[in-house]
Amino acid sequence: MRIVVCMKAVPSTTEVRMDPVTHTIVRDGRQAVVNPFDASGLEVALEIRERLGGHVSALSMGIPDTVRLLRDAISRGADDGLLLSDRAFAGADTLATSYALSRAIARGGMPDLVVCGKMAVDGDTAQIGPELAGALGMSCVTDVREIEHVDEGHITARRRRDGALELVEAALPCVITVAKDAATPRMPSIAGVRRGEAGTVEVLDAEAAGCDPARCGLDGSPTQVVRSFVPERSATAERVEGTSAEQAERIEQIVEGMAL
Amino acid sequence: MSGLSVNADKCVGCGICVRTCASEGIEVAGRKAHVTDSCISCGMCVDACPVGALSIEKDAGAGADLSAYHDLWVFCEVDDGALAPVALELMAKGRELADARGCRLMGVMGQADATDADANAQALLSSGADGVIRCVDGRLRTNDAELFARWVCDLAETRRPETILYGATDFGRELAPQVAVRLGTGLTADCTVLEMDVEQGLLQQTRPAFGGNLMATIVCPTHRPQMATVRPGVFQANPDAAEKTAACGGATDVSPHGAVEDVALEAGLEPSLRVLGREDATGGDSITSADVLVVVGRGIGSKKNLPLMRELAELLGGRLGCTRPLVEAGWCDYSCQVGQTGVSVAPKLLVSVGVSGAIQHLAGIGGAERVIAVNEDPAAPIFGVADHAVVGDAVEVVGALVERLRARV
Ligand SMILES: Cc1cc2nc3c(=O)[nH]c(=O)nc-3n(C[C@H](O)[C@H](O)[C@H](O)COP(=O)(O)OP(=O)(O)OC[C@H]3O[C@@H](n4cnc5c(N)ncnc54)[C@H](O)[C@@H]3O)c2cc1C
Ligand SMILES: Nc1ncnc2c1ncn2[C@@H]1O[C@H](COP(=O)(O)O)[C@@H](O)[C@H]1O
Numbered sequence: 001m002r003i004v005v006c007m008k009a010v011p012s013t014t015e016v017r018m019d020p021v022t023h024t025i026v027r028d029g030r031q032a033v034v035n036p037f038d039a040s041g042l043e044v045a046l047e048i049r050e051r052l053g054g055h056v057s058a059l060s061m062g063i064p065d066t067v068r069l070l071r072d073a074i075s076r077g078a079d080d081g082l083l084l085s086d087r088a089f090a091g092a093d094t095l096a097t098s099y100a101l102s103r104a105i106a107r108g109g110m111p112d113l114v115v116c117g118k119m120a121v122d123g124d125t126a127q128i129g130p131e132l133a134g135a136l137g138m139s140c141v142t143d144v145r146e147i148e149h150v151d152e153g154h155i156t157a158r159r160r161r162d163g164a165l166e167l168v169e170a171a172l173p174c175v176i177t178v179a180k181d182a183a184t185p186r187m188p189s190i191a192g193v194r195r196g197e198a199g200t201v202e203v204l205d206a207e208a209a210g211c212d213p214a215r216c217g218l219d220g221s222p223t224q225v226v227r228s229f230v231p232e233r234s235a236t237a238e239r240v241e242g243t244s245a246e247q248a249e250r251i252e253q254i255v256e257g258m259a260l
Numbered sequence: 261m262s263g264l265s266v267n268a269d270k271c272v273g274c275g276i277c278v279r280t281c282a283s284e285g286i287e288v289a290g291r292k293a294h295v296t297d298s299c300i301s302c303g304m305c306v307d308a309c310p311v312g313a314l315s316i317e318k319d320a321g322a323g324a325d326l327s328a329y330h331d332l333w334v335f336c337e338v339d340d341g342a343l344a345p346v347a348l349e350l351m352a353k354g355r356e357l358a359d360a361r362g363c364r365l366m367g368v369m370g371q372a373d374a375t376d377a378d379a380n381a382q383a384l385l386s387s388g389a390d391g392v393i394r395c396v397d398g399r400l401r402t403n404d405a406e407l408f409a410r411w412v413c414d415l416a417e418t419r420r421p422e423t424i425l426y427g428a429t430d431f432g433r434e435l436a437p438q439v440a441v442r443l444g445t446g447l448t449a450d451c452t453v454l455e456m457d458v459e460q461g462l463l464q465q466t467r468p469a470f471g472g473n474l475m476a477t478i479v480c481p482t483h484r485p486q487m488a489t490v491r492p493g494v495f496q497a498n499p500d501a502a503e504k505t506a507a508c509g510g511a512t513d514v515s516p517h518g519a520v521e522d523v524a525l526e527a528g529l530e531p532s533l534r535v536l537g538r539e540d541a542t543g544g545d546s547i548t549s550a551d552v553l554v555v556v557g558r559g560i561g562s563k564k565n566l567p568l569m570r571e572l573a574e575l576l577g578g579r580l581g582c583t584r585p586l587v588e589a590g591w592c593d594y595s596c597q598v599g600q601t602g603v604s605v606a607p608k609l610l611v612s613v614g615v616s617g618a619i620q621h622l623a624g625i626g627g628a629e630r631v632i633a634v635n636e637d638p639a640a641p642i643f644g645v646a647d648h649a650v651v652g653d654a655v656e657v658v659g660a661l662v663e664r665l666r667a668r669v
Contacts (some may be wrong), residue, residue, distance in 0.1 A: 032283075063284070063298035087295075087297055090264075090285075090299050090300045091263065091301025091302070093446065094440075094447065095444070095445070095447070098437075098441060124450070124600070125450075126433055127433075127440075128437075129437075130435075130436075130437035130438045131437040131440065131441040134406075134409065134437065134438040134440075135441050140532075142430070143430065160541065161431065162339070162429050162430045164538050164539060164540050164541055165538070165539050166535055166538045167536040167537040168533045168534060168535050168536065170533050171532075217263070218301050219262045219318065222444075222445050222482065223448055223479070224479055224481060225303060226464075228307055228475065228476040228477070229474065229475055229477075231475050231619065236647075237633075237643050237644075237646045237647055237649035238647065239649050240632075241651075244657045244659070245660045247652055247657050247660070248663075248664055249664065250648075251648070252665065254632060258608065258609060258630065260577065260608060260609060
């Protein structure tokens with residue numbers, strides 16, 4: 001079983017402060033971490049390999065520093081890592097991202113299974129998994145909560161869909177996107193850490209990955225941000241003053257007045 | 261090459277861009293900013309630069325012949341024979357956009373059984389659709405995203421819609437990207453504002469951006485169709501339309517003007533997944549329909565305060581919702597998450613407790629008629645959207661309120 005796990009580097013906190021003077025976003029050089037859903041995705045892949053044997057590769061498109069996270073994936077048990085890193089990839093929207101990742105995945109033959117996180121916490125688009133499936137001509141199961149069964153030809157998984165849990169079966173090759181409860185990521189062992197340090201993370205630029213530069217990064221992105229702005233808010237709220245008890249009394253009045 | 265560039269004449273080497281950057285994509289050396297290999301062209305620094313020295317250049321790509329594309333389509337999800345409410349919400353918004361653009365509004369709907377197929381089409385027509393493209397075929401029963409994607413792509417390739425909108429249900433969020441990648445076009449997820457640029461027909465798609473307290477407007481200038489998903493509850497359905505549908509009671513003569521066109525599904529297509537079983541997982545009705553909601557955030561301090569908050573909700577005859585961090589901490593179920601990536605709510609009364617009011621959260625509460633917010637920080641952004649601002653401690657204020665309400669029952 002050949003499995004590719006897509007792992008994205010995201011800011012360690014999705015909270016961002018606004019500088020009160022310049023009104024710009026301030027980030028305090030916090031290190032990127034692996035998207036938490038992707039950490040579960042790696043664990044799902046490792047558990048499948050433990051049962052069926054095979055090979056697990058961790059794949060990311062990101063800045064050079066992302067090598068660190070792929071080494072960490074190796075220390076947890078991935079067989080190898082592949083990083084797509086090139087300024088030509090910069091500014092990619094979901095179409096350009098899925099294009100580059102799909103080229104890297106298809107390199108050296110189609111894997112049996114591609115595992116993505118349900119979403120990246122810094123963008124929450126949840127588009128890459130289904131787009132990869134479309135680009136690779138694979139079927140797709142999103143928001144997987146539990147893998148019920150995998151064999152050489154099929155995967156059976158429980159997925160969440162609009163308030164219901166569905167048990168579905170897909171033929172391999174297939175893309176799945178996983179929620180956190182699909183698996184709890186293991187910690188690296190000491191031997192694992194050494195393996196991570198020694199392990200191979202191949203770094204490819206767009207050309208080496210066989211990507212058409214016109215379909216990568218900004219150039220390959222149909223969508224464009226034309227404007228970003230801080231939304232205006234009217235500050236017309238009534239101030240409810242006083243002690244907690246007085247405030248509670250006033251809230252009670254307001255609620256009463258609404259005749260709900 | 262496309263990407264970030266620095267105008268060295270303008271740059272004063274102040275370093276604000278360096279502090280704004282999350283990826284170490286820019287550095288200052290020799291009093292000038294320089295782009296590094298780690299730049300991801302996100303544009304944060306462009307907005308931050310006080311002297312306008314930074315810009316993102318993009319080679320004008322050769323796109324499709326845009327003039328060949330017409331009409332606005334709304335993909336209309338049907339679940340077990342019933343039209344998803346978000347389809348009617350998008351119809352109402354689609355009508356506005358189509359009128360602005362001066363184009364037709366079409367509903368695209370696929371379902372397994374002929375039962376209710378007419379009533380569903382009629383509901384779309386009375387909600388403003390100029391026409392309905394409909395496919396009734398047993399293979400559509402399980403809402404298989406890949407099968408639907410192939411069908412929608414076939415239609416779009418021959419009929420060339422200018423715009424397609426999708427409800428961001430779990431199914432819609434699987435379907436839309438599969439269509440986007442096959443058509444090689446753009447898709448903006450979870451839009452909260454949609455506007456039409458009348459002259460160029462560019463859909464202005466606004467959504468919260470990059471985890472910051474910023475909104476971004478996104479367009480798709482050179483590819484068609486331009487596509488967006490919208491969460492249920494973000495737009496309002498046209499209330500008259502529902503009445504009209506009820507009045508006609510699923511009449512069979514739905515196409516007096518030939519407005520419903522039935523199309524066939526290609527013979528060889530089969531669902532990609534087999535659904536072996538299905539169980540309901542919500543446990544009770546969702547918070548989206550509640551008249552009163554207490555929404556709690558990290559400011560309630562600890563999980564042990566949840567029962568107090570739940571009691572407040574019960575005393576007010578309402579339900580409990582929460583912010584994303586509480587879901588992440590495992591305190592509450594995801595179905596309770598209010599916001600851009602949770603549910604949108606429209607209660608008569610929303611009591612917000614210990615919630616900062618981040619943009620992604622506010623995206624989900626725009627429909628609330630009245631908001632009472634409790635927060636200890638007088639500058640919390642939640643007060644900007646509240647009708648009543650209670651500056652105080654969450655547990656103290658709610659504790660006192662619960663005591664008063666308890667005394668009344
Ligand atoms: C892509 C993306 C999607 C997101 N989607 C969503 C979403 O759908 N829904 C959502 O909610 N968030 C979402 N978020 C997260 C969002 O950006 C905020 O981080 C989140 O809403 C903050 O939750 P909070 O207000 O509970 O916590 P905080 O921001 O930590 O705010 C806590 C508040 O409590 C107040 N407080 C502290 N102590 C007390 C006290 N004793 N008494 C009273 N007040 C007190 C503080 O002043 C503060 O204002 C998303 C983020 C990203 C990046
Ligand atoms: N740059 C990237 N590199 C590797 N995997 C990615 C990247 N972007 C997204 N993914 C994968 O796609 C999933 C969904 O991301 P998104 O569609 O951005 O919410 C993530 O959980 C990852 O598994």
